[in-house]
Each structure stands twice: as C-alpha cells, then as structure tokens.
Amino acid sequence: MIEITNLQKTFEDSDLTVLKDISLKIEDGDIYGLVGRSGAGKSTLLRCINGLTGYQKGNLKVDGCEVKELSGIRLREFRKNIGMIFQQFSLLERKTVYENVALPMECWGWTRQKRDQKVKELLELVGLKEKMNVKPRTLSGGQKQRVAIARALTMDPKILLCDEATSALDPKTTNSILDLLLKINKELKITIVIVTHQMSVVRRVCNKMSILENGKIVEQGDVRQIFLNQPAALMRLMGEEGQTLPETGCTLQISYDIKEKADGELFTAMSEELHIRFSVIDGKIQKYRENMMGLFVINVSDKDAVSVKQYLDKKGYQWKELEQEKGGESWD
Numbered sequence: 001m002i003e004i005t006n007l008q009k010t011f012e013d014s015d016l017t018v019l020k021d022i023s024l025k026i027e028d029g030d031i032y033g034l035v036g037r038s039g040a041g042k043s044t045l046l047r048c049i050n051g052l053t054g055y056q057k058g059n060l061k062v063d064g065c066e067v068k069e070l071s072g073i074r075l076r077e078f079r080k081n082i083g084m085i086f087q088q089f090s091l092l093e094r095k096t097v098y099e100n101v102a103l104p105m106e107c108w109g110w111t112r113q114k115r116d117q118k119v120k121e122l123l124e125l126v127g128l129k130e131k132m133n134v135k136p137r138t139l140s141g142g143q144k145q146r147v148a149i150a151r152a153l154t155m156d157p158k159i160l161l162c163d164e165a166t167s168a169l170d171p172k173t174t175n176s177i178l179d180l181l182l183k184i185n186k187e188l189k190i191t192i193v194i195v196t197h198q199m200s201v202v203r204r205v206c207n208k209m210s211i212l213e214n215g216k217i218v219e220q221g222d223v224r225q226i227f228l229n230q231p232a233a234l235m236r237l238m239g240e241e242g243q244t245l246p247e248t249g250c251t252l253q254i255s256y257d258i259k260e261k262a263d264g265e266l267f268t269a270m271s272e273e274l275h276i277r278f279s280v281i282d283g284k285i286q287k288y289r290e291n292m293m294g295l296f297v298i299n300v301s302d303k304d305a306v307s308v309k310q311y312l313d314k315k316g317y318q319w320k321e322l323e324q325e326k327g328g329e330s331w332d
Contacts, residue, residue: 002026002049002159002191007058009044009215018044019055020215026208028158031185031192033202033223035237036212042195045212046161049193050082051075062159080108083152083190087164089144091136097123097147098132104154122150126180142173149180153188160184162194166201174198178205199238203227203288211237224288228255228318230295245322250305251281251297256317258285258292266294270311276304297322 002025009019018041026032034042047053048060051067060067062078070078091100098119105115123129126146136144145165152160162181166174182205185192194206202209202223210220211233219226219233226234230253245251256266267280283296300308312319 001028001061001063002193003059003061004045005059007045007048007055007060009041009048009053009055018215019048022058022215022217024210024217024220026191026193028191029185029189030208031181031194031206033206033209034193034195034212035197035199035202035209037197037237040212041215042212043163046163046193046195049159050079050084050161080155081157082159082161083155083157084161084163085145085148085152085165087167089136089141089148091144091147091151093136096133096135097128097139100136100147101150101154104151108155118154119150122153125153125184126150140173141169142176145169145173145177146180149177149184153184153190158191160190160192162192162196164195164197166196166198171200174201175204181205197237203286205289207289224291224293227286227288227293227295228257230255230320246279246281246299249299249301250308251299251322252305252308252312253320253322254294254296254298254312254317255319256294258294266315266317267296267298270308274304274307274311276300276307278304278308 004022004024007019007022008017010017022045034045036042044053048055048067049062051070055068062082065078067078092103095103101119101122102115105118110118119132120129123132126149128143128146128150131139131143131147136147139147160181166177169177178201181192181194184190185205192205194201196202206223208221209223209226210217211226212218213233213236219231254266267278271277278298278300281297281299283294286293286295309319
C-alpha cells in the first residue's frame with residue numbers, strides 16, 4: 001500500500017513548490033492513474049514514491065515504510081521492490097535484448113543460471129523470447145517498451161511505476177502495451193501507478209485516479225465514477241469546459257453505463273414514454289475497461305424538465321443540470 005499524507009515538494013534552488021498538500025492512498029493491486037497537464041507535478045510525485053526525488057513536508061509510506069527516512073543500502077533495497085519504465089525506454093544499444101533484461105540481476109550478483117532462467121521467463125511474458133539475441137535498434141517502439149517492462153520486472157517488484165510509458169507510441173501499439181500491463185497486474189499481482197495525460201489510457205486500464213492541477217490534487221476516486229460524473233477538473237483537462245449552451249429550456253448532462261442497450265435507445269424510450277421532444281446537443285460513447293459509458297447533453301423545454309428528471313431518477317441514470325454561469329452547475 002502507498003499512503004501519501006499532506007506531502008509538499010519544493011525545488012530548493014528556485015523556491016518553486018511543485019507539490020502542495022498531496023494526500024492519496026493506493027491499495028495493493030490497484031492500477032492507479034496520475035493525470036494532469038504538463039507541469040502539474042505528476043512525474044515529480046511518481047519520483048517521490050521510489051525515492052528518486054525528496055520531499056520537505058508530509059509523509060509518503062510504502063508498506064508502512066517512510067521513504068524520506070531511507071538512505072544508503074536501505075534505500076537501494078527498497079528500490080528493488082519498485083520497478084520503473086519511462087517514455088524513452090532507456091535501453092543500452094550496445095547490448096542485446098537478453099543482456100538489457102539481465103543487467104539489474106548482474107548488478108545484484110545473481111548467478112548465471114538464475115539470470116538465464118529469469119530473463120527467458122520475462123521475455124516469454126512480454127512476448128519477445130524470439131528477440132533475445134538482437135540489439136534494440138532492430139526493434140519497434142512497442143517492442144523496446146516491452147523489453148523495458150521485462151527489465152523492470154527482474155527484481156520481482158511489488159510496484160511498477162510508469163512515467164508516460166505510452167506517449168511515444170501509436171494507438172495500436174499503446175493498446176498492446178496496456179493489455180500487457182493489465183496481464184502483469186492480474187497474473188503477478190503487481191500494483192501499477194501510471195503517469196499520463198492520455199484519457200484513453202486511464203479509461204482502458206486504471207481503476208482509480210487523481211487529477212493534478214498546479215501541484216494540487218483537485219479530483220480523485222474511482223475512474224468509472226469520475227468519468228460518469230464529469231467533474232469540472234476532468235472537463236478542463238479534456239479541454240471541454242466553457243460549453244456554449246442553449247439560452248432557453250433546461251440543459252441536462254446525462255451519464256450512464258451501457259450494457260445491453262444500443263446507443264440512443266435511452267432517448268428513444270424516454271421520448272415515447274413521456275411523449276416529449278428534445279434536442280441532443282452532444283453525445284459520445286466511451287470505453288472503460290470492458291464496459292461502455294454513455295455521456296450525453298440534451299435540452300428539454302422547461303415544462304418537460306421535471307418529468308425528464310423524474311424519469312432519469314427512476315431509471316437510475318446520473319444527471320447534472322447545466323447553466324451558462326460557471327457556478328450554476330449542480331449534481332442530482
């Protein structure tokens with residue numbers, strides 16, 4: 001478990017405070033997303049978790065161990081339990097795939113036999129066993145990241161930290177890497193923390209998330225619930241705040257899980273049952289892991305608004321009334 005309480009990080013050479021009063025909890029087995037725009041502090045927070053970056057105030061405990069109290073051999077032993085992968089892969093071009101994966105075990109004095117067994121197991125896991133004797137320059141970006149993941153798993157870590165690990169990859173390759181992370185999380189029971197600005201990454205693999213703005217957590221919780229609720233912080237991150245709304249009638253934002261219903265069936269049924277007409281201003285279907293979420297904005301006449309709200313409540317859908325004024329939003 002990772003427990004962070006009132007953490008503050010300041011770069012002493014510039015007096016710039018990049019993390020302010022950060023508090024969150026990451027449970028064992030979570031795939032946790034840290035999201036935000038560039039400069040929000042998410043990568044700095046990730047580096048605080050494994051002791052690469054220090055912090056001045058607050059607490060950061062991993063399995064009950066306060067990170068800032070570690071140094072020397074204790075810190076090195078601690079980092080054995082935390083693997084890390086980066087956007088740029090950081091492979092040694094002069095070494096083969098096999099040698100890149102084996103390197104951490106060499107540094108820790110593993111025997112040749114143990115290294116050989118572990119490398120082959122990990123390359124099998126990431127689907128690259130046939131590439132073990134080639135150099136990284138012959139690999140695609142996705143294959144290089146798979147090698148980096150295998151290398152990060154050599155010490156049997158309890159936690160895997162991913163810093164924008166898919167940002168340099170195309171969408172198809174990104175999905176294959178994310179599927180691999182899901183497999184690692186499920187089969188090896190490894191807790192994964194992902195720093196990203198890609199909402200598709202969060203929806204595909206993360207079960208919990210925090211949104212950072214200017215060094216502060218402005219929203220956190222269950223990924224599915226946050227995307228259904230569409231809080232202001234999420235809308236700002238996606239660049240969808242300040243939506244122009246109709247000047248008349250009642251505008252509602254509706255969120256719901258799509259299970260067996262086809263897209264649009266909700267509104268067809270509502271129109272037929274209530275005998276009303278309305279406008280669909282915006283709508284999209286988003287995938288969350290193996291499920292689908294419907295996110296729509298509709299406008300109904302003032303006289304029909306009460307009936308529509310009651311209908312949505314009866315069906316168990318979440319809705320929010322939108323108004324032009326920023327302070328006019330209210331969740332039901």
